[in-house]
Amino acid sequence: MSTADATTLSAILVGKLQTWKLESEGGTAITVATPNYIRFAVGKKGISNRQSTSVFVPHMKNTKTLKDIESVVIGNWDADFQTTSKCEYCIAVGASSKGI
Numbered sequence: 001m002s003t004a005d006a007t008t009l010s011a012i013l014v015g016k017l018q019t020w021k022l023e024s025e026g027g028t029a030i031t032v033a034t035p036n037y038i039r040f041a042v043g044k045k046g047i048s049n050r051q052s053t054s055v056f057v058p059h060m061k062n063t064k065t066l067k068d069i070e071s072v073v074i075g076n077w078d079a080d081f082q083t084t085s086k087c088e089y090c091i092a093v094g095a096s097s098k099g100i
Contacts, residue, residue, distance in 0.1 A: 008072050012064040013057065036060045038095040040069060042087040044079035051079040054093060066092050 038060055043052025057069075070090045079087045 002078075005077055008076055009057075012060055012068050012072060036062045036064070036096055038066070038069065039093040040066070040090055041093055042073055042077055042079065042090050044085055044088045051083055051085065052087075053080045066090070066095075 037056070037058045039054065039056045041052050041054050043050055073087060073090050075086050075088075077087050079085045
C-alpha cells in the first residue's frame with residue numbers, strides 16, 4: 001500500500017494507522033467491544049484478463065460501511081500490486097458488520 005493509499009484509508013479506520021518494516025514488530029493495542037473488520041477485493045476488468053488484489057482491514061469504525069470504502073478506493077487505489085492502473089470495482093469478501 002502506498003503512502004497515499006494509507007492516507008485515504010485512514011479516514012474510515014479506528015485507532016491509528018502504522019507502517020512497519022517487519023511484520024513481527026510494532027503495533028498499538030486497542031480495546032473494542034465488537035471488532036468491525038472487512039475483507040474486500042479491488043480490481044479492474046480487462047478485455048482478456050482481470051487485475052485484482054484482496055485487502056483485509058481488521059479494525060474499521062463501527063459507523064462505516066462498504067459504501068464508505070468504495071468512495072475512498074474506486075478510482076484512487078491501484079488495481080493490483082504490479083500496476084498503477086486505478087481500480088474500477090470494490091467488492092466485500094467477508095465482514096463482521098451487518099452494515100457491510
